[in-house]
Amino acid sequence: MSMSRSRNSRLPPCPWLLLVVFLVSEFPSNSYADVGTSARYAPPYLPTTCYGGEATQFPSSNLFAAAGDGIWDNGAACGRQYLVRCVSAEQPRTCIPDQSIQVKIVDYASSAVSAASAPSTTLVLSDKAFATIANTSAALINIEFQQV
Template identity: 35%
Template sequence: MAAHSYIFVLSLALVFCAIPQATLADSGTATYYTEYVPSSCYGFDTPGGMIAAASDEFWEGGAACGRTYSVTCTGATNLGDLHPCTGESVVVKIVDYCPAGCRGTIDLSEEAFKSIAHPAAGKIYISYDRYVYLMHDLHDCYQGQF
């Protein structure tokens, strides 16, 4: 009977970890970059095109490596392009660090930036949320690191 209780509790914990966390989106700014390797998280490995570099705001000494975020353009930061947003959102994986002096909260790959805004804008206002995959971030869920 104790084994069944243990399995039930473990199953319940996994289900709660898999439920998206109800949080308000954070806001900030995004820019884009074009040289992706080497990266602070993966060296010369190329983890795909939908990637980003984290600023000090959520880098956490490298703990942000591998985390995914849903990013949405919310508006223009300058008069160059008054309506830069495409209306889309993008999910990016943190692969790099955007050091002090970073021009945005998050520095998106050019491909990721283009999917949510016109590149000519250069810098945009955004909202962003931690995006948790069912099994991908299970270890973080277990550790309570959302």
């Protein structure tokens, strides 16, 4: 009897727990979102740094943005698509819960025709894009964003 106890004491208490730990470590989370800040800007939106005076550059949804220095990538950001959601703001209840949007980068924030509501942000959203995820009385929101 003592031999059987000593043999069992060498086995892990929960072998299935080791399997779960192994599987979790082998398959990382699919969440690759970054966090940053966002402001908004109003018309006029033309011309843009990416596409000049072409009115067809804007998606029909009017959900577009200007890229800040952090994602501009020397112009490579032009045309990229990002999923964006508001996660917090200085004022409570600014974010619209469970609302996310997909925006197209059409401009560089530092050279946009219209001024942003706040300087040095990750993204400057069009009026419609900003209003879809946040209360427009806010000048600046904290966002989670992910390239599509």
